[in-house]
Amino acid sequence: xxxxxxxxxxxxxxxxxxxxxxAAATACSTVPAKxxxxxxxxxxxxxxxxxxxxxxxxxxxxxxxxxxxxLVPPMDPLPGPGSFPPGGSLQNxxxxxxxxxxxxxxxxxxxxxxxxxxxxxxFDVDIARRIADALFGPxxxxxxxxxxxxxxxxxxxxxxxxxxxxxxxxxxxxxxEARARRVGLSQAYFTAHPRLLTRRDPTRASTASQxxxxxxxxxxxxxxxxxxxxxxxxxxxLRQKLVQFGGFEIEGSLNELSDCLVxxxxxxxxAVAANDASLVGMLEQDATAELGDAEIGGQEYYSVxxxxxxxxxxxxxxxxxxxxxxDEAVWAGLCEAWAVAEMPCEGSRPPEPQWSR
Amino acid sequence: xxxxxxxxxxxxxHPRPGTAVRAEPGGVDAEPTDGxxxxxxxxxxxxxxxxxxxxxxxxxxxxxxxWFGRDWFTTPRRLWICAGVCVVxxxxxxxxxxxxxxxxxxxxxxxxxxxxxxxxxxxxxHRSLARAAAAEAETFIGPPPEGSQAPATPRSGAAExxxxxxxxxxxxxxxxxLLTAAGAMVRAGAGIxxxxxxxxxxxxxxxxxxxxxxxxxxxxAAAALTTLVCLTPTYxxxxxxxxxxxxxxxSVGQAYLRSANALMNDHLLPASATLARSHTTxxxxxxxxxxxxxxxxxxxxxxxxGLAALIGTQILSVLWTRxxxxxxxxAATLLVxxxxxWPLAALAGERSALASASESHQLRGLLARANHxxxxxxxxxxxxxxxxxxxxxxxxxxxxxxxxxxxxxxxxATTEVPxxxxxxxxxxxxxxxxxxxxxxxxxxxxxxxxxVAAEAPAxxxxxxxxxxxxxxxxxxxxxxxxxxxVPVALxxxxxxxxxxTGADTDxxxxxxxxxxxxxxALWGVAIGALLLFGGAAxxxxxxxxxxxxxxx
Numbered sequence: 001x002x003x004x005x006x007x008x009x010x011x012x013x014x015x016x017x018x019x020x021x022x023a024a025a026t027a028c029s030t031v032p033a034k035x036x037x038x039x040x041x042x043x044x045x046x047x048x049x050x051x052x053x054x055x056x057x058x059x060x061x062x063x064x065x066x067x068x069x070x071l072v073p074p075m076d077p078l079p080g081p082g083s084f085p086p087g088g089s090l091q092n093x094x095x096x097x098x099x100x101x102x103x104x105x106x107x108x109x110x111x112x113x114x115x116x117x118x119x120x121x122x123f124d125v126d127i128a129r130r131i132a133d134a135l136f137g138p139x140x141x142x143x144x145x146x147x148x149x150x151x152x153x154x155x156x157x158x159x160x161x162x163x164x165x166x167x168x169x170x171x172x173x174x175x176x177e178a179r180a181r182r183v184g185l186s187q188a189y190f191t192a193h194p195r196l197l198t199r200r201d202p203t204r205a206s207t208a209s210q211x212x213x214x215x216x217x218x219x220x221x222x223x224x225x226x227x228x229x230x231x232x233x234x235x236x237x238l239r240q241k242l243v244q245f246g247g248f249e250i251e252g253s254l255n256e257l258s259d260c261l262v263x264x265x266x267x268x269x270x271a272v273a274a275n276d277a278s279l280v281g282m283l284e285q286d287a288t289a290e291l292g293d294a295e296i297g298g299q300e301y302y303s304v305x306x307x308x309x310x311x312x313x314x315x316x317x318x319x320x321x322x323x324x325x326x327d328e329a330v331w332a333g334l335c336e337a338w339a340v341a342e343m344p345c346e347g348s349r350p351p352e353p354q355w356s357r
Numbered sequence: 358x359x360x361x362x363x364x365x366x367x368x369x370x371h372p373r374p375g376t377a378v379r380a381e382p383g384g385v386d387a388e389p390t391d392g393x394x395x396x397x398x399x400x401x402x403x404x405x406x407x408x409x410x411x412x413x414x415x416x417x418x419x420x421x422x423x424w425f426g427r428d429w430f431t432t433p434r435r436l437w438i439c440a441g442v443c444v445v446x447x448x449x450x451x452x453x454x455x456x457x458x459x460x461x462x463x464x465x466x467x468x469x470x471x472x473x474x475x476x477x478x479x480x481x482x483h484r485s486l487a488r489a490a491a492a493e494a495e496t497f498i499g500p501p502p503e504g505s506q507a508p509a510t511p512r513s514g515a516a517e518x519x520x521x522x523x524x525x526x527x528x529x530x531x532x533x534x535l536l537t538a539a540g541a542m543v544r545a546g547a548g549i550x551x552x553x554x555x556x557x558x559x560x561x562x563x564x565x566x567x568x569x570x571x572x573x574x575x576x577x578a579a580a581a582l583t584t585l586v587c588l589t590p591t592y593x594x595x596x597x598x599x600x601x602x603x604x605x606x607x608s609v610g611q612a613y614l615r616s617a618n619a620l621m622n623d624h625l626l627p628a629s630a631t632l633a634r635s636h637t638t639x640x641x642x643x644x645x646x647x648x649x650x651x652x653x654x655x656x657x658x659x660x661x662x663g664l665a666a667l668i669g670t671q672i673l674s675v676l677w678t679r680x681x682x683x684x685x686x687x688a689a690t691l692l693v694x695x696x697x698x699w700p701l702a703a704l705a706g707e708r709s710a711l712a713s714a715s716e717s718h719q720l721r722g723l724l725a726r727a728n729h730x731x732x733x734x735x736x737x738x739x740x741x742x743x744x745x746x747x748x749x750x751x752x753x754x755x756x757x758x759x760x761x762x763x764x765x766x767x768x769x770a771t772t773e774v775p776x777x778x779x780x781x782x783x784x785x786x787x788x789x790x791x792x793x794x795x796x797x798x799x800x801x802x803x804x805x806x807x808x809v810a811a812e813a814p815a816x817x818x819x820x821x822x823x824x825x826x827x828x829x830x831x832x833x834x835x836x837x838x839x840x841x842x843v844p845v846a847l848x849x850x851x852x853x854x855x856x857x858t859g860a861d862t863d864x865x866x867x868x869x870x871x872x873x874x875x876x877x878a879l880w881g882v883a884i885g886a887l888l889l890f891g892g893a894a895x896x897x898x899x900x901x902x903x904x905x906x907x908x909x
Contacts (some may be wrong), residue, residue: 019698031648031711034641036784037770039722041761042630106608115497116606258612265598265609285607 063178063236065300069354070180071187072314074322081137089313090135093167098148099135101128102160102169102305105151106258108281109338110172113151120149123277123338124170127189127304127324130334131168134320153255155231158182161305168317169305172278174233184308186317187353188301189324190335192275194237196226196292197282199270213294218245224270227251227260237297238273261286275300280343291342301351318353325350432677433908439670440901444894446663447693451890453659454700457652458883461707464647465879468640468714469872471548476640478544479633480725482585485538486629487732490621492531493596494739495847496524497603497614535593542589545632546582548639550575558587561620578635584628592620611743618740626733637722644715647875648708653701660697663890667693667897678904685900689893696889699882706878714871721864723765723784727791728857730762731798735850738802742843752806759799766792791856798849805842 034040084090093099103111103120111124128147136146152160157173160166161183172192175185196217218241226248228235235252242250251269254260261282263269272282279291304321306313324330335345467473595617602610667690675681737755760778764771767786769779786792 016694016698029648029708030650031644031708031715032641035637035722036719036768037780038765038768038783039719039726040634040637041726041770042627106611108608112608113611114606114608115603115610256612256615258609259615261609262598262612262616281608285602285605285609 063176063233064240065174065176065233065237065298067351067354068175068180068185068188068301068303070356071353072184072311072318073355074187074319075315076319076322078134078316078319078323081135085312089167089307089310090316093135098146099128099132099168100148100150100166101132102150102152102157102166102171103128104154104171104256106256107172107278108284109340110277110281111170112281122281123190123334124172124302125149126334126337127321128168128170130324131170131304131317131320135316154229154257155255157231157305161307164307167306167313172275172302173305174275174300175303176233179305182308184306184310184314186304186306186314187321187325188303188350189321190277190302191348191350192277192300192302193295193347194234194273194297194300195276195279195294196221196296197264197272197274197279197289198292199264200288200290214241214296215245217292217294217296218248221271222247225249225251225268226271226273227254227263227269228273229254229257229260232274233297233300234274241296257282264289276343277302277348280340283342284340321350322353325353431908433905435677436674436901436905439666439673440897440905443663443666443670443689443897443901446659446666447689447890447894447897450656450659450663450693450696451887451894453655454696454886454890455883457656458700458703458879458886461647461652461704462876462879462883464643465707465711465872465876467643468647468711469869469876472636472640472643473868475545475548476633476636478541478547479629479636480721481541482538482545483626483629483633483729484725484732485534485541486589486621486625487729487736489531489534489538490618491732491736491739491850492527492534493614493617494736494743496527496531496600497611497739497743531596535589538585538589542582542585545636546586549579549582557583559584559624561588561591561624574635574638578632581628581631581635584624585632588620588624588628592617592625595620614743618736626729630729633725640718644711644718648711653704656700656704657697660693660890663693663893664690664697667893670897670901674901674904678907680904683900683904685896689896689900692889692893692896696886696893699889700886703878703882707875710871710875710878714868714875717864717868717871719784721861721868723768723787724857724861724864727762727765727787727795728854728861730758730765731795731850731853731857734758734762734798734802735847735854738805738843738846738850741806755802755806759802762795763799766795788860791853791860794849794853794856798846798853801842801846801849805846 079090081094084094103122103124106112107122107124109122111120111122113119114121128149132147133140140146150160150166152166152169152171154171157169157171158179161169169183173179173185174192175188179185198220226238228238228250230252235250238250238252242248251260251263254263257272257274257278260269260272260274264272264282265286272279273296274282276291283289283291304317306317324334331349332345335348339345595613599610599613599617602608602613604610667686671683671686671690674683674686734755737751737758741751741755761771764779765787767779768782768784770783771778772780774780
């Protein structure tokens with residue numbers, strides 16, 4: 001055997017070896033199919049605003065309702081659009097062309113978006129309209145575009161004022177000392193009474209043995225869940241009652257009163273605690289509910305909220321409200337437009353204002 | 358030098374007396390004797406012939422014989438051993454190649470079949486639910502009644518937002534989306550064992566989940582599917598309540614809508630995302646199964662050993678039997694070589710095709726995420742117009758979602774690093790046309806939500822991953838002045854949705870073609886390997902049997 005065929009054989013083997021190794025190397029790596037990080041991020045939960053800081057930092061005892069006092073005296077007579085002080089808050093609003101009003105989006109009969117009529121409506125909305133009409137003058141009275149409604153939940157009412165998102169808030173805002181330290185509050189324009197909304201139950205046994213109607217009302221709620229929207233005086237009130245009577249559980253994490261109504265209708269809560277002014281709106285929407293007779297707390301007074309220290313706007317708002325309060329017919333007309341049998345207007349008149357000296 | 362000089366014959370190496378040694382003149386099997394006659398067999402008590410060394414003992418010369426002694430390794434025994442080793446290695450190579458090719462073929466089938474079906478189904482669930490949420494939000498922005506007052510900003514945009522779209526049409530779209538989601542749930546759940554997850558429905562509201570937390574992927578998928586199956590009817594029920602109350606003029610309708618939206622965002626969409634992630638992980642596992650690198654090593658080792666054994670046997674056979682070549686053994690060697698090279702070439706082709714398919718799969722995953730984010734952003738715009746702010750900050754969510762969408766389009770994930778929006782790119786960016794549509798949709802959505810967006814820098818078309826964090830926080834916005842903003846935003850998002858769907862269809866077609874190529878590359882490899890290695894084993898037996906027989 002000569003060397004040449006051996007060399008040829010070696011070359012052939014070498015070539016085959018190279019081909020084999022090449023093929024193996026090409027095929028010898030696992031294909032990564034894991035999704036890239038850009039496509040594989042976890043689904044984020046919906047971004048939510050932080051809770052009202054005041055709700056968590058203020059002790060419930062401090063945030064209890066009281067009668068408005070040390071109020072900025074009303075402007076009398078009310079200035080017209082041409083006579084506002086230049087550079088003041090009233091002139092700024094006038095220059096802007098519309099008043100930004102924080103309202104509840106779903107407290108029916110007070111302030112709520114009517115999905116059929118496609119408009120905000122209610123007693124609070126009418127008060128806002130009165131203020132806007134006074135601000136923009138008789139020539140613009142009733143003009144729709146002089147108001148921009150900004151729906152705010154209960155916990156958002158004070159932050160909306162503090163953040164200058166709105167000029168005023170008219171949204172069943174109860175006067176409390178704690179709130180008055182954070183924002184400016186007007187004289188009262190409505191008096192409300194805390195009560196309970198429960199399921200209508202004709203077979204319910206009487207609780208006459210209880211010492212008081214309130215005790216009887218809470219005795220009926222033993223082992224049950226009661227809802228009150230967060231950052232409300234109703235929640236603070238309910239917490240006091242829990243200490244006093246015990247036996248029930250509080251659902252206080254929901255933002256809106258209507259969220260409480262949803263929970264009520266779905267059976268996750270058994271009662272809703274709020275002011276009668278708000279609860280009657282819920283009665284309108286749920287025929288299976290009834291309003292408890294017992295008042296579960298002291299009277300509450302609704303004020304208009306605005307920036308603390310803005311005495312010009314405070315005086316103007318108080319001037320409008322005082323005009324309404326003094327004019328029996330006007331106040332009654334406004335109230336009767338949204339009154340229901342369960343909450344007649346007689347008990348809702350605002351108290352005499354206590355102006356600051 | 359002759360083979361005799363290399364390795365002198367042992368007495369037992371002689372063919373049995375009377376055994377004919379074929380001497381084919383000129384043939385490759387001719388014995389190269391150099392004129393030397395085969396030694397005569399001398400029966401010797403101390404040196405037994407083939408098969409005589411059963412009892413190990415030492416002869417007078419001190420040589421060990423018997424069990425595994427020098428005399429035990431007679432040529433026929435050596436040939437038997439070589440033949441056995443060659444046959445066994447061929448059988449091992451045949452079995453290994455067959456099973457590996459079969460497993461890969463099954464994995465490739467799964468990639469394009471059942472697993473892909475489940476992965477797509479989980480994407481469909483996510484997409485359909487997001488589409489349902491967006492459609493439902495749109496139904497709550499309806500046209501205003503004739504002659505009504507117009508104090509509220511939702512109404513202005515809403516009136517225009519629903520222009521040209523009937524409420525019934527949107528209801529139908531909503532129903533269709535939920536129907537698609539339900540069908541996809543059935544498909545996505547096809548591979549999930551009911552026993553893998555706790556069969557307890559989670560609470561619809563924000564309450565602690567009574568189910569124990571699970572970490573195992575299959576259990577997570579089962580739990581996610583349970584969540585979807587349990588809570589989708591609850592979502593529909595909430596929407597039904599919302600519609601009924603809305604039609605009755607009850608403001609609680611919006612609360613139902615908010616509850617439905619919270620259920621969608623906090624439970625249903627995360628569950629569908631978990632399910633999608635589980636299935637995409639399974640898909641990735643199938644890709645790895647179909648292209649596992651150690652298969653190649655095993656194949657190379659098994660076939661290489663077989664090849665080495667065959668070559669070694671032939672060399673030794675030449676030395677022991679003084680015959681140059683054995684045609685059957687040469688053929689067996691060639692078959693083993695073919696059985697080695699063909700699968701390797703097939704696997705290289707399959708790997709190349711699957712690498713392309715994998716890229717298409719990853720692109721589809723990215724497109725699916727972009728589609729989900731775009732639908733979420735669209736729903737954020739609509740919900741914001743319904744709620745006009747509120748504790749559920751749809752505008753904040755829109756800003757975040759739009760930023761995530763822009764990052765995804767550029768192949769990046771969002772980052773938590775202050776001052777930076779997107780992290781480093783982990784994939785190539787989407788088509789320029791889609792990026793442009795994303796920019797337009799982002800702008801239109803911002804304009805529809807409020808005027809703050811106008812104060813923030815618009816997304817730069819040349820750099821979708823802009824570094825500014827987007828418009829400000831919730832509550833800083835004012836109502837938009839442009840009443841056409843909502844319909845424009847809806848139009849832009851619809852165009853984006855259409856473009857993303859089109860891109861996904863193209864990617865799907867490419868994916869299918871590449872997987873089909875991978876499937877073709879593996880065609881016949883399993884059977885072929887069996888035939889080649891099996892044939893080689895048979896040829897070894899055929900080639901060595903006459904040699905061994907010569908010594909009987």
